Amino acid sequence: MTEPNRPTRGIQRGPRSIQVIESVRAATLAELSRTGFAGLTIDAVAKAAGVSRPTIYRRWPSKAALLQAVVEPLLETYDADPDTGSVTGDLLALMMLIRENVARPEGHAMITAATTGATELRDLVRTANARTLAAFHRALQNAVERGELSPASDVPVIAHVLFQAVVMWEPAHGNPPSDPDLSRILTAVLTPTA
Amino acid sequence: MTEPNRPTRGIQRGPRSIQVIESVRAATLAELSRTGFAGLTIDAVAKAAGVSRPTIYRRWPSKAALLQAVVEPLLETYDADPDTGSVTGDLLALMMLIRENVARPEGHAMITAATTGATELRDLVRTANARTLAAFHRALQNAVERGELSPASDVPVIAHVLFQAVVMWEPAHGNPPSDPDLSRILTAVLTPTA
Amino acid sequence: MTEPNRPTRGIQRGPRSIQVIESVRAATLAELSRTGFAGLTIDAVAKAAGVSRPTIYRRWPSKAALLQAVVEPLLETYDADPDTGSVTGDLLALMMLIRENVARPEGHAMITAATTGATELRDLVRTANARTLAAFHRALQNAVERGELSPASDVPVIAHVLFQAVVMWEPAHGNPPSDPDLSRILTAVLTPTA
Amino acid sequence: MTEPNRPTRGIQRGPRSIQVIESVRAATLAELSRTGFAGLTIDAVAKAAGVSRPTIYRRWPSKAALLQAVVEPLLETYDADPDTGSVTGDLLALMMLIRENVARPEGHAMITAATTGATELRDLVRTANARTLAAFHRALQNAVERGELSPASDVPVIAHVLFQAVVMWEPAHGNPPSDPDLSRILTAVLTPTA
DNA sequence: TTATAATCGAGACGGTACGTCACGTCTTAGT
């Protein structure tokens, strides 16, 4: 006996299924920007997607799965390195990328998810964090190898500091960081203060 | 003329009321550590406090109010400046204080609240942020005046960067920052990297 | 120790108490006409009377008591017999009196109370019914003795029939009985139909 | 074009739904006989029916709807005319029918509802009244046409008087009318008294 | 005149029920 109650035992691949997947994705984004992650309800997504609630549950068994589906394209933006020629250029480019992503509803949702500590979100958060930090790591590592940064530089910590400073700017200040704000962060971290 | 015949006014101060307030506070803390802010239900707090739900709503009309009541003592810890004699000492002391507070359930709840973007929490988050940052501001400002830091130092940004780096360490890494971790953050920000 | 918890052990007679009693009565009437007996809340009466809820409970321990206090004057109107000289005159007068009383909020409340079957209202309803029917009894008995009605007349049943026909006219028809309506009732009951 | 792609519309008719409807009906009757209409709580009905509260609200959005569902079978008993051959026979049969219906909890509830004047009950009360009176109208009208009653008889008023006399007997007397009581009412109304 | 007892208001309490919302699952019906 093999899970007799499982509603969908094989996954459909027909055009109808594709259509469902796309409209749910779009509806999820719309709802995220309307109410935020905490206020996201499957009911609303289903209605906005013109789809029934059970249909959503069949493919995305949790809100985490729904979020993951929608956040994936954002994470992919961190896989291509900027390569502007200078550390500051590379890092600034990454910081601007983060700013843009955080401004999108699914990006904001990720940050919310990061702090709620819900178990089902743990893996997603870990992955997303690692993937973003990796871009910083690579940029910093390159700079060290090019001699732009001291070999003693604490790459992981600098990456963490820059990343969180940008991500949390808007929650703390009420508006996203301007270009000068990003430069100030970079300067504060990279230049001698003592 | 202010209603001269009004027999009493203001809130109750009898021992019973005090008892209610205290047990709700305790129960809120217990629930926060059990389920986190997102999973906090008034029902559970009421039951844990041995109090009826309407009683809670009478005094704390929203979850935000409940959180505020429980977070206040934490915020007060930032009002006393460390004064260890050196910038690094002062800042490290503040960072350790933050680490301790974030480790407490109500501190963690505040961070969650900061990113959910719920309207009713906005004021609370603003206040808490400002109060914490102010402590960093004072420490940095003192250092500038003592000549420990360059007068060109970007005090607000440095404060922001240090604060968020400590606060977000645990969500990003899965465990709180150790003493060396805090030192590394401080070093990364305050010492020349270029 | 003599009932230490009884709130009111003796009765005050000062002008303040009188004032309280009167304003509660008035407020009860106002609320009855606003919401009817079923929707009557002590809260609303207290607020309308400018009095605290416990104050009401001190004097009128139940809604029934409140209703009784307010209905008493109505019942007294049935104690004086009309004595117009003819059965039809007397009966019509009584029926008009009932119509008037039923139109008042407290009269309407009594009828509501009669059918709810609440235990606490039982006595009040019994008394009110008896007192009203007694007036019909006396009028009919007089008529029998004067020879206006056959000695075989079933006085109690006729009284009941006339009383209920008037009382229930408005609930059944949506508007109170006009003078001709009352005459038609009287005619239908007193004149041969067969 | 009426939404051609709509797979289903209208309510469910499966055995489970039927089962739910039936047990709620039964539970409503049980609760009505336990506490009367005024004391009827949805909570209690739900519990007695082994059904959740939202389920009840889904199908019966108000207490009035619940009452209507349960009272309908009673009203249908008035649609079949007695036809005993004589006015007195027909009317007595109707009066006995009313007595039986009033004795049932849902019948009693209807009478309570008739006098509370709640807006949501207004329509239900009107309908029920009309349907019961119609049976009397038909019986009386037949009698007039057969010559048993004078053509001058005030059919609507006689119907009203008889109906209310039976219905209100129990609230006024504390026990239902016996067979002789019904005869006395009929005699008092149909025979000359003057 | 002053105690002392009665009463008052305001406010709060534990309860019970309300009517609603969203959840995640299961049933029924249509295509």
Added chain:
DNA sequence: ACTAAGACGTGACGTACCGTCTCGATTATAA
């Protein structure tokens, strides 16, 4: 067969009154 519509149990929401109690303050009666 798969799906959509619909219904279901569950659990929480925030609110309304209930009837009671405590607390000071205010009156009224009696010493």
